[in-house]
Amino acid sequence: SQKIEQNSEALNIQEGKTATLTCNYTNYSPAYLQWYRQDPGRGPVFLLLIRENEKEKRKERLKVTFDTTLKQSLFHITASQPADSATYLCALPDTGFQKLVFGTGTRLLVSP
Amino acid sequence: EPEVTQTPSHQVTQMGQEVILRCVPISNHLYFYWYRQILGQKVEFLVSFYNNEISEKSEIFDDQFSVERPDGSNFTLKIRSTKLEDSAMYFCASRKGQGASGELFFGEGSRLTVL
Numbered sequence: 001s002q003k004i005e006q007n008s009e010a011l012n013i014q015e016g017k018t019a020t021l022t023c024n025y026t027n028y029s030p031a032y033l034q035w036y037r038q039d040p041g042r043g044p045v046f047l048l049l050i051r052e053n054e055k056e057k058r059k060e061r062l063k064v065t066f067d068t069t070l071k072q073s074l075f076h077i078t079a080s081q082p083a084d085s086a087t088y089l090c091a092l093p094d095t096g097f098q099k100l101v102f103g104t105g106t107r108l109l110v111s112p
Numbered sequence: 113e114p115e116v117t118q119t120p121s122h123q124v125t126q127m128g129q130e131v132i133l134r135c136v137p138i139s140n141h142l143y144f145y146w147y148r149q150i151l152g153q154k155v156e157f158l159v160s161f162y163n164n165e166i167s168e169k170s171e172i173f174d175d176q177f178s179v180e181r182p183d184g185s186n187f188t189l190k191i192r193s194t195k196l197e198d199s200a201m202y203f204c205a206s207r208k209g210q211g212a213s214g215e216l217f218f219g220e221g222s223r224l225t226v227l
Contacts, residue, residue, distance in 0.1 A: 100157070
């Protein structure tokens with residue numbers, strides 16, 4: 001099954017800067033990859049989906065890239081705000097597409 | 113906007129007791145899931161449910177666990193005899209279909225504390 005690696009150390013940045021989070025996977029390249037946001041004590045909330053044939057996807061201040069050669073996705077938040085502070089989870093479908101497997105997540109802290 | 117709802121938000125129980133966690137998925141969704149998250153750890157898959165039967169389950173989902181969709185709207189997770197290590201946040205999720213719309217919609221979770 002898939003193994004997903006996200007940086008377990010928190011990422012601290014200043015408001016207005018671009019945050020870049022990394023997701024690496026180790027096995028087969030999935031048909032798509034997803035990013036979720038999770039606030040403390042709450043359920044994950046879907047942000048973006050990127051398919052294997054897409055290099056880049058944007059939604060407002062969010063940008064996701066997907067490099068199947070490197071087996072890596074990068075998640076960018078431009079012009080970051082304190083309200084962006086949360087844990088960001090990378091998720092991939094496992095074999096058969098019946099379930100999503102989640103990474104451990106990276107905590108982002110945006111200071112004013 | 114449609115959402116997944118879960119009850120209770122928090123349950124405290126004694127070890128060995130039975131617990132039922134309830135979920136109402138989004139009405140036109142076809143796939144249903146339970147995930148759990150132990151404090152400080154990752155969101156872990158427990159079980160998926162489609163067409164009124166379990167489609168996949170993890171190693172965690174042993175004989176102490178069961179799921180049901182008794183009436184076409186509720187989706188329940190039962191833990192027959194709780195253990196201390198069952199203490200976690202349990203998330204229900206639903207999905208419209210596979211392939212193109214793969215995103216999961218999660219509920220706010222049920223926090224289970226086993227004493």
